[in-house]
Amino acid sequence: MIELLQERGFNREQAYIICSVAVDLRVSNVVDVPNYVVSALLPEAIFDGS
Numbered sequence: 272m273i274e275l276l277q278e279r280g281f282n283r284e285q286a287y288i289i290c291s292v293a294v295d296l297r298v299s300n301v302v303d304v305p306n307y308v309v310s311a312l313l314p315e316a317i318f319d320g321s
Contacts, residue, residue, distance in 0.1 A: 272311040293317050
């Protein structure tokens with residue numbers, strides 16, 4: 272997620288700050304125990320500025 276935000280024009284420090292307050296982590300797949308898949312979700316609405 273940090274790399275994605277950097278590609279969108281944020282520096283590394285800004286990306287860390289955004290992730291710390293706005294990213295939601297979810298366990299997406301538990302089929303291959305003990306190898307879990309965790310997804311990071313960031314709502315695009317936080318960038319609307321309204």
